[in-house]
Amino acid sequence: MAKTGGHSRTAIAPALDSLDFALDRGSPVPLYYQLAQQLEAAIEHGVLAPGNLLGNEIDLSVRLGLSRPTVRQAIQTLVDKGLLVRRRGVGTQVVHSQVKRGLELSSLYDDLEAAGQGPTTQVVRNEHVPATADVAAALGIAEGGDVVVLERLRATHGQPVAILCNYLPATLLELDTARLESTGLYRLMRSAGITLHSARQTIGARCATAEEAARLDEREGAALLTMQRTAYDDTGRPVEYGTHIYRASRYAFDFQLLVRP
Amino acid sequence: MAKTGGHSRTAIAPALDSLDFALDRGSPVPLYYQLAQQLEAAIEHGVLAPGNLLGNEIDLSVRLGLSRPTVRQAIQTLVDKGLLVRRRGVGTQVVHSQVKRGLELSSLYDDLEAAGQGPTTQVVRNEHVPATADVAAALGIAEGGDVVVLERLRATHGQPVAILCNYLPATLLELDTARLESTGLYRLMRSAGITLHSARQTIGARCATAEEAARLDEREGAALLTMQRTAYDDTGRPVEYGTHIYRASRYAFDFQLLVRP
DNA sequence: CAGTGGTCTAGACCACTGT
């Protein structure tokens, strides 16, 4: 039967009393957000330890001079991030083993840039072409419609790591080759005001062809990771379709999933 | 510069007026949840079409006889699911291209079961062993501590697809071999009252060894997808560590990511 | 400018938990 585990004495975070939250009502930053950030910092620095109870919401709101809904909104932010757990009748506590943070959607960002390995990018192709059937279907445009195709070779430490092939609606933004070689595609899109919202990905594997092997400095038949992805902006419009291959000997996808009830 | 796209006349959903939401205050189901479900159904059935504006929150709350915060809570639920988009000064609209639904975290569930391919599972190993260093680290227990190791061969249509190796804290639940052969591990854990909350995954690829190839009915050197995963319950406790290999010729990971701002 | 969602208040009653 379901034993939730030894439940060894949870105490109200002793540090919480002495913790002085500095809330600035003059700031344009919302109060709930100021509070959430300070709670998050306290958890990050270990001031609030895993398993600590936060103290009930009413007391907390009185102590902070905030209304209860505002305190709840701050807590909800951290619950969404997986840092706090709420239990009715029990209280709100700091999650036991912190899941490694900052990785939530790294695979949506520039895949290698996040690793801090100083990646380099060589743009092999950057031109307008008519959309093939699969590209048109992925981007939700007519077959033969104008799209930009982008092919990049990415390397770290002078070693090739991946061949990235992307298709974008031609009208979406200007893709400057020089800028693409100094930053990631997604960063470029964001700075053009495109807000990425979701993506659908397929990750598979296969053996390298002779040509792929040569370009990636592998032997023929070496294992490759493959990814296809369609990314959508916050209105649900497809904004990018990509087909990537990665050297499995030098790269793996690493990410965290949050289960929403 | 950022053109958000042709913005072709968005109209208030004409259907919204005639849509009668049936809210039952006697029900134990929260009002915001009743509303969210009915809105979701309307979107799903196309009554609310992509791009339609929902009408402002104040009018909506008056019309429904609810307070504005309750209406907001319902809308927020659907925004979180990626079905609605809010824009300050503009309104709330139905997302343009609905992202395929029901896939959000399929890779956290029984990987093949979701595909509806009638998978079969053969339990090769199910016993208590002392934790090795890597298993102990992943599960946050002492090296040499008691863990259950589980090895399963999964197949569809009589063809092997994956070899799944999992480690669980020994005290967590009873793992009945017969039940494991008829259902997935995660389903078993959920029915034992364990609430999965998050997981950290690494997906890579490599070539099959001779022994792996033999067990998976592949040739030596064939591409394999590899996954390592640590799953956590809603208190942040690690509840499972797994090392899986999949035949790349017969399986790929397919999932959707939501970007949270 | 009018209209929208974003934030915030100060309460209320309830369902659930653990002792």
Next chain:
DNA sequence: CAGTGGTCTAGACCACTGT
């Protein structure tokens, strides 16, 4: 039983958007 988070109300003022 006392204590907790979950839900809900009826307002208020503001920042931002598009015309």
